[in-house]
Amino acid sequence: MATDPAVATTDGEPCDVFIAGGGMVGASLAVALAGLHLRVGLAEAVPLGGPGQPSFDRRTVALSRSSQRILDSLGLWSGLEPEAAPIRRIHVSEQGRFGSTVIDAAREGVPALGYVIGNARIGAALWGALNAARGVALHVPGEVQGVEPAGEYLRVLVRRDAGVLAVPARLLVVADGARSRLRAALGIEARVRPYGQTAIIGTVGLTRGRVGDLAFERFTPSGPLALLPAGADRYAFVVTRRTDDAPATLALDDAGFVGVLQAAFGNRAGRFAAPSPRVAYPLELVTAAAVTAPRAVVIGNAANGLHPVAGQGYNLGLRDVAALAEVIADDVRRHGAGADPGADAVIGQYGDWRRRDQRNVVAFTDGLVRAFGVDAPLLGPLRGLSLLAFDLLPGAKGLLARETMGLGGRMSRLARGLPL
């Protein structure tokens, strides 16, 4: 990440934590840290609502129960709840096979398995909170172009309209997405494995009747599909296609696209009508070889960029946020004004805490894609059986439901509804 030597560099105020990337995960961390009396900096290259903003776009996100609790602990949920559609049951099936399974909130003893809400709506809540927060210096638009070691600090180079600002930071948090350039600048390698699949997203209405609280996950020969309640009269869909076939699906007119959805889901979710414009996302698995480096932590998609089959990406990233905020808060509690969020001990605690959850979610998500994937035709009969067996197996669904709800493993204070 080279900086232009012709551009003037000025020194910025030192900060305790500097966050590179103010998308879903980076902005969530900034909100979490805002109450800790630390000097926090955040640079975001593309402002909320700006053209091409890659995080707060037209997608909807299925929030796990743990994410809902974290957002509640951050004081954001009461504003989001009126627009969030609860998922109380998930119907999982495979096209052309007999087995299916239903995960049910009532059976899990929870009011909802998760909630569906627009990414842009979450963005508005996060950035609303950040604009009102004290102690958070916002550099927007501001593109982090490089980082240099500087003793007890890292020097973060932020490109702004007026030139480059060099901000000394005790801890740099890398939250610039799956194709992170900063991760590489820190010398952390990433494994990138394309799935050969493209997700096509949007929303669709019904000719009659209302959308309930039932979500559908359906595995088809061309990839997994999801249909999520997104309000009283619309579903959000994620349709996966082989990347070679995606342009043909994207070229379909509304009637043709509704035909594709109807053929995939049958009539179990109703008769579809009035689809929104469709948007495509090529899918790949990106895993960072390490999530910590001296005075730096990598979180969210920059650490683990997942297939959306199980709706886990932001949920996992938000658990990164809650864990990192907690180890930083504990350090502040222990050391007061002498706290150092970039100290090896703090970073080490974070890495130890997050390793297991991240590995499990990557393995679970990737395993789902492979087991039901387009490249595993011989598994067919076995998969039908496993879905059936899954329905009959006591405990199995509870385990999957707990993972899906983000309630497996060590829980952060924020996910337990407690303050930092």
Ligand SMILES: Cc1cc2nc3c(=O)[nH]c(=O)nc-3n(C[C@H](O)[C@H](O)[C@H](O)COP(=O)(O)OP(=O)(O)OC[C@H]3O[C@@H](n4cnc5c(N)ncnc54)[C@H](O)[C@@H]3O)c2cc1C
């Ligand atoms: C089709 C689809 C459906 C999904 N559905 C779900 C779901 O239901 N549930 C779920 O939990 N997850 C879901 N996800 C995953 C979720 O969208 C991501 O996990 C989440 O957006 C990751 O957020 P992030 O902030 O880590 O990265 P990003 O969203 O990529 O944000 C990175 C931010 O960093 C900024 N940036 C980049 N470089 C720089 C720089 N050098 N300087 C400053 N700023 C920079 C970018 O402008 C951007 O705002 C889905 C993903 C896809 C593709």
